[in-house]
Amino acid sequence: MTYCVGVKLDEGLIFASDSRTHAGVDNYARFCKMTVFDRPGERVLVLLSSGGLAATQTVINLLRRRATGETPHIWSVDSLFDVANLVSDAMRDIERRDGPFLESGGLKFNASFILGGQIAGEDMRLFRIYAEGNFIEAGTDTPFLQTGEAKYGKPILDLGVISSATLEDATKCVLVSFDSTMLSNLSVGMPIDLLCYARDSLRVTMKRRFAEGDVYFDALTRQWLEGTRKIFRELPSLQW
Numbered sequence: 001m002t003y004c005v006g007v008k009l010d011e012g013l014i015f016a017s018d019s020r021t022h023a024g025v026d027n028y029a030r031f032c033k034m035t036v037f038d039r040p041g042e043r044v045l046v047l048l049s050s051g052g053l054a055a056t057q058t059v060i061n062l063l064r065r066r067a068t069g070e071t072p073h074i075w076s077v078d079s080l081f082d083v084a085n086l087v088s089d090a091m092r093d094i095e096r097r098d099g100p101f102l103e104s105g106g107l108k109f110n111a112s113f114i115l116g117g118q119i120a121g122e123d124m125r126l127f128r129i130y131a132e133g134n135f136i137e138a139g140t141d142t143p144f145l146q147t148g149e150a151k152y153g154k155p156i157l158d159l160g161v162i163s164s165a166t167l168e169d170a171t172k173c174v175l176v177s178f179d180s181t182m183l184s185n186l187s188v189g190m191p192i193d194l195l196c197y198a199r200d201s202l203r204v205t206m207k208r209r210f211a212e213g214d215v216y217f218d219a220l221t222r223q224w225l226e227g228t229r230k231i232f233r234e235l236p237s238l239q240w
Contacts, residue, residue: 002020003185005048007157009165015046018188019193037074044118044203047060050148058098059113062094063086078121083119084127113147127145156180159173192210195207
């Protein structure tokens with residue numbers, strides 16, 4: 001399973017993904033699910049991937065390969081909407097090629113993405129691209145998008161993420177949502193890859209990975225737990 005989150009704020013964008021993959025209870029591995037395409041001053045594109053690892057890696061490699069050939073490709077288009085369509089085209093091409101073979105083994109093509117970033121001359125944008133290749137875009141009323149094991153972290157994001165939130169506060173909320181998800185589902189796990197993008201900067205300056213035992217992450221989750229328990233103790237007593 002996977003858990004990925006993309007957030008669009010007035011101040012910028014937040015991307016986070018776990019790195020646990022598995023093919024059964026005794027076959028766990030770690031793979032980075034965040035891919036960054038950036039040319040400072042020109043564009044920053046971030047892809048978070050979920051689904052079958054073979055499918056998502058093939059789509060990403062196809063995007064890289066096409067970027068060295070004829071236009072249009074991820075470096076030539078001037079809109080994130082066009083990039084989303086290029087990702088969708090790559091997904092459908094791979095599905096047409098591999099789908100029949102997967103179905104013969106009782107499997108389905110399974111790849112979905114969160115795409116976000118900014119291209120010079122355009123505002124920041126954030127998309128959720130489904131396995132079928134169609135996609136939706138985040139907006140003021142829906143400032144975050146998730147893929148994978150979303151249900152355990154969504155209530156926390158619903159409480160704490162609004163468009164006017166600061167990058168710092170919303171990032172804390174995103175990390176707490178990962179802690180909640182990992183607590184409830186063992187198929188989501190560390191390391192967690194995090195990238196924050198400041199509006200109109202057109203460069204990546206805030207990116208880090210949280211591994212097991214990370215001092216900051218442990219302190220954040222410990223204080224969240226202690227604070228939550230304190231709030232419960234202070235709630236009005238139930239009268240019988």
